[in-house]
Amino acid sequence: MAEKQYWLIKSEPDVYSIDDLARDGRTGWEGVRNYQARNFMRDGMKVGDLVFFYHSSADPAGIAGVAKVAGRAYPDPSQFDRKSEYYDADSDPDQPRWMMVDVEFVEKCKRLIPLDELRGVKGLEKMALLKRGQRLSIQPVTPGEWAIIAKLAGLKCR
């Protein structure tokens, strides 16, 4: 049994927020069109892995809650949907280019932890999210980083 891993996924709350996930319970994380992010979903994410739900392009941006990986990666159907904004004409149905996972709501932070605050927290100096110019929408989180943030956010799952 592989060690449980931790992740972070970004979402613009105007598009899909932690409250939306709480309402839906579970959702498909479709539309990821970046190879590195795809690889994390396809090769890294395992059922039960915990995921920080990060609000990007928000005021303030920050960590809003926790989800968990609900299933292994599967081909993202939106890549074959001509009407979808995520349609990819170059993706071969026999060898789908883009994958997605389902995520399940776990809990909401007692308070949102703003990006600005994270930058000042001891122990998070090397966190991927805080690196300059970091745009990756799916990132691994170390157990140490998880523990620090979970405590700050008053989360039950640590």
Next chain:
DNA sequence: GCCAACGTTGGC
């Protein structure tokens, strides 16, 4: 294989 041009992300 290089790299300029272009498109996108996301903080501010």
Next chain:
DNA sequence: GCCAACGTTGGC
């Protein structure tokens, strides 16, 4: 709305 940073594309 601006723009720095970055990923992708395509000409050569």
